[in-house]
Amino acid sequence: MIKNDLLLRALKGEELQRPPVWMMRQAGRYLPEFIALRDKYDFFTRCQTPELAAEITVQPIRRFPLDAAIIFSDILVVPQAMGMDFEMKPGVGPWLENPIRTLQDVENIPVVDVEEELGYVYAAMDLTKKELDNNIPLIGFAGSPWTILCYAVEGRGSKSFDIAKSFCFKKPVAAHMLLEKITQTTIDYLLKKVEHGANVIQIFDSWGGMLSPADYDEFSWKYIERIVDEVSKVVPVTVFAKGCWFALEKMADSKASGLGVDWTITPKLARQFTGNKKTLQGNFDPSRLLSTPETIQKMVKEMIDGFGTTKYIANLGHGILPNVPVENAQAFIEAVVNYKKD
DSSP states (O other): OOSOOHHHHHHHTOOOSSOOBOOTTOSSTTSHHHHHHHTTSOHHHHHHOHHHHHHHHHHHHHHSOOSOEEOOOOTTHHHHHTTOOOEEETTTEEEOSSOOOSHHHHHTSOOOOHHHHSHHHHHHHHHHHHHHTTSSOEEEEEEOHHHHHHHHHHSBOOSSOHHHHHHHHHOHHHHHHHHHHHHHHHHHHHHHHHHTTOSEEEEEETTGGGSOHHHHIIIIIHHHHHHHHHHTTTSOEEEEETTOGGGHHHHTTSSOSEEEEOTTSOHHHHHHHHTTOSEEEEEEOGGGGGSOHHHHHHHHHHHHHHHOSSSEEEEESSOOOTTOOHHHHHHHHHHHHTOOOO
């Protein structure tokens, strides 16, 4: 049994005195102890070395009274396992020398054994579970098929992902075949994560907001829903689709237990669009963590007042920025932990 099960209770919709709190990218770049490891090992070495990934996962847990840990990894480990040779280029970010651009490219992508190809992730989870000692839940995650397609086709990050979008619009057969392959691999990957101790799964649709509502239905949501349908049979699933407020109503009819929202929507509208059917997670603007600790604490209280303490998980509206002072992250977390209704 998990000693602090606040996150799991929030996802069940239980009435709580305060919401659970964790932060997207909490295991990472704003922490000095993370920076020390970053300076010694390159990005994918940290992801692929179980001892390093486990250490990075628990670093914020040692510092802060967080209600969940999220395994340190990256969404690109899935396409790497599928034979796409992603690297992390300094000053550029994700980089794929030979992007997927044709039907033949898609047909050449192999069906893989996730345990064989991604064993290092599961080993990191095993080590992390020992370290956490059932004190708090462990979150496992994956990128949405659409978000993975964006990187696979574009070959790098982008402000508009127009190459990826035009691939979908001009070559829909190839696009859907690619999405299908990513979806099946992701389902296998996540179910195996649950076997290795993930108590909750989160799907990150970082680039869903690049699509129109109709295209989102066709190229993103239907694949996410397939993953949710399978994984939710064994653990609660949350879906964070950045910029996709327009899809909240549809998402609220899915089997997801939680829906993440970014900072471009008010708590009131998020509740309205979801009909209060789901636990909501978010939605503090990460840049607001550059405010003073006093301002952060005031704004966190207002955020929780807006969402309420039931069916709510306090979080950021996207990943924490690298230039956030540690004491500001602490102010955010402590404001949630010490929350009292007026």
